[in-house]
Amino acid sequence: MSQQQKQNNIHWLTGQFLDADKELKYRHSIESSVRSDSRLALLLVSIIFAMFGITDYNLLGLTQEYYSLLTMRVAVVGSCLVLAFVIGHRGGYAEKAWLHALPLWILATGIILIVPLRPESLLTQITAVVVAIMAFYLLIPNLLTVAALASLFLSITFLAASMLYAGVTPTGAIRLGLLLIMANIVGYTALRRLERLQRQQYSLLNEERDQNRELLQEIKHRKSLEAQLRMVAENDALTGVDSRSHFMKRAEALLQRSRLEDTPFCLFMIDVDHFKRINDTWGHTRGDVILTKIAEVCQHSLRPTDIIGRFGGEEFVVGLPHTSPADAKAVAERLKQNVEALSSTDELNDLELSVTIGVAVAKAEDDLDMLITRADNLLYEGKRDGRNQVVMKD
Numbered sequence: 001m002s003q004q005q006k007q008n009n010i011h012w013l014t015g016q017f018l019d020a021d022k023e024l025k026y027r028h029s030i031e032s033s034v035r036s037d038s039r040l041a042l043l044l045v046s047i048i049f050a051m052f053g054i055t056d057y058n059l060l061g062l063t064q065e066y067y068s069l070l071t072m073r074v075a076v077v078g079s080c081l082v083l084a085f086v087i088g089h090r091g092g093y094a095e096k097a098w099l100h101a102l103p104l105w106i107l108a109t110g111i112i113l114i115v116p117l118r119p120e121s122l123l124t125q126i127t128a129v130v131v132a133i134m135a136f137y138l139l140i141p142n143l144l145t146v147a148a149l150a151s152l153f154l155s156i157t158f159l160a161a162s163m164l165y166a167g168v169t170p171t172g173a174i175r176l177g178l179l180l181i182m183a184n185i186v187g188y189t190a191l192r193r194l195e196r197l198q199r200q201q202y203s204l205l206n207e208e209r210d211q212n213r214e215l216l217q218e219i220k221h222r223k224s225l226e227a228q229l230r231m232v233a234e235n236d237a238l239t240g241v242d243s244r245s246h247f248m249k250r251a252e253a254l255l256q257r258s259r260l261e262d263t264p265f266c267l268f269m270i271d272v273d274h275f276k277r278i279n280d281t282w283g284h285t286r287g288d289v290i291l292t293k294i295a296e297v298c299q300h301s302l303r304p305t306d307i308i309g310r311f312g313g314e315e316f317v318v319g320l321p322h323t324s325p326a327d328a329k330a331v332a333e334r335l336k337q338n339v340e341a342l343s344s345t346d347e348l349n350d351l352e353l354s355v356t357i358g359v360a361v362a363k364a365e366d367d368l369d370m371l372i373t374r375a376d377n378l379l380y381e382g383k384r385d386g387r388n389q390v391v392m393k394d
Contacts, residue, residue: 247309
């Protein structure tokens, strides 16, 4: 039997989980309701047991037997009330099952003591014993094993007391025994089914919680994967700026918005000068480092509202919403100077870095492709004229 099967299986005789840890967790889960039900049941049983004192007085009067019965009833009722208080406040059903079992043994002892004190009321006591057996199984919350042992103790001792003190014949004892056996079988079967159903329900609820927890974890994992895929799709893997496709989507939206709001929109095309020579001389790894550094400089030179993407190879593209041509040229000049300043850093002091920038200003009839084409043409014009410059035309 696997560990999982053991955890989900229930003992056929006791109605308890075969896995001790799971049984303990189950008892902890119902502890609050068991406390409340036990307290209410003991209060009801105490009231009923005390009420029979009236019948004792009517039958016996103020006799020694009556006072003995009264003392016994007071002791049983007092014990049950004390246990009702203790169980209600401290009754741990998981670790203190014995505490919940005490009322059954006290009640069983009290019922048995009635026989020698009132042997003439045997027929009434038989009914009371049958009712008590059913109460042990179904009214007072307890483990099936505890209820069965207490009921068997009550049945056997009541049968013995009936023969000793009430003069029940062997034939009568057999009939009485069969009645008590039937009561025990009915009570045991009913409680066993109830215990199994409750534990099966507990298992199903736990399985559902586990499945929900796994589902939530799966959803969280999927969202994480989606975020990673989105990041891969939206960001350039090397430089961390927008990918070309993502930049185009964002730039298109900003360009449309600038038209609606009638505000200026400018676009840069940036190319790293002599980048092929850098790759051929220093290797592609060094070239990747340079591209990353230049991308960082570009981002730091721009405003939070500006967008930048890697257009391909050593080319970057920048969108500047709400930016006049004069401001755009100033930003481009500052960006160019900041790239030149990289050559003075310790990491890149053996290189002369520069960029050429083409700046295009959006016109009313421009779409994004037209704007990029115009900025690209200006960029190549600057490269033909010696590089390391900003080219912009009205």
